[in-house]
Amino acid sequence: MSSLIYLQGYPESLLSQVRSLIEQQRLAEVLQKRYPDSHNITSDKALYEYALDLKNSYLRNAAPLNKVAYDSKIKVMKHALGLHTAVSRVQGGKLKAKAEIRVATIFKSAPEAFLRMIVVHELAHIKEKDHSKAFYQLCCHMEPNYHQYEFDTRLWLTEQALRGNAA
Template sequence: MSSLIYLQGYPESLLSQVRTLIEQQRLAEVIHQRYPSAHGITSDKALYDYALDIKNQALRNAPPLNKVIYDSKIKVMKHALGLHTAISRVQGGKLKAKAEIRVATIFRQAPEAFLRMIVVHELAHIKEKDHNKAFYQLCCHMEPQYHQLEFDTRLWLTAQALEGHAG
């Protein structure tokens, strides 16, 4: 079923439950009941402060964040949900890495828990480049409900796509 593109890799038993909710036209309602309101973090400055706060709580010794922004050029299906980049520049006689996080603009209207999951995911890439066991352990260290939030975010994206809002 093409409407489940955000849920690829999940067990058939879960996908079957999602299909039932879609057929009953209840998916958006179920998500809204669990996550009733969007966050108020709409500016790039507020997003930077939000990400910096999470980083300072969980990754104090990690390299500094240089930029955290919403990026309208990120297409959710092509680039996942956000991007983390380390841009290297020569400054004086030293090579400096600048850590940047970009979050898809669709998350401006998302519940705060989903934004948190995206930011945690991208922050984890500062220390762990690959999606391996250590990476997911770090995600769970920063957000104990990480895996549930990732699944619920994918449900939300599915509902958004069905309503014609996801990109």
């Protein structure tokens, strides 16, 4: 089923449950019940402060964040939910590193748990570059419900796509 593009790699038993919810037109209802509140982190400044608070709580010794912003150019299907970039430049005799996080604009209207999962994921890339076991352990350290939020984010994106809203 082409509407399950965000759920590739999950077991067929789980996908059949999702298909059933879609057929019954209950996917949005289930997600709304589980995540009734939206967030008010809609500006780049608020997103930067949100990410910085998480970083300062869990990654105090990691490289500083230079920029955190929503990015309308991120297409969820082609790229990811967010992007982390590290740019190193030589200035004078010193090497300057800048870390940036960009989050797809569609998450301005997502539940806060989904935004948190994306920010945690991108922050984890500051310390762990690859999607390794250590990377996911760090994600779960910062957000114990990380894996559930990731799955539910994929459900939400599936529901958005069914409504024609996904980026």
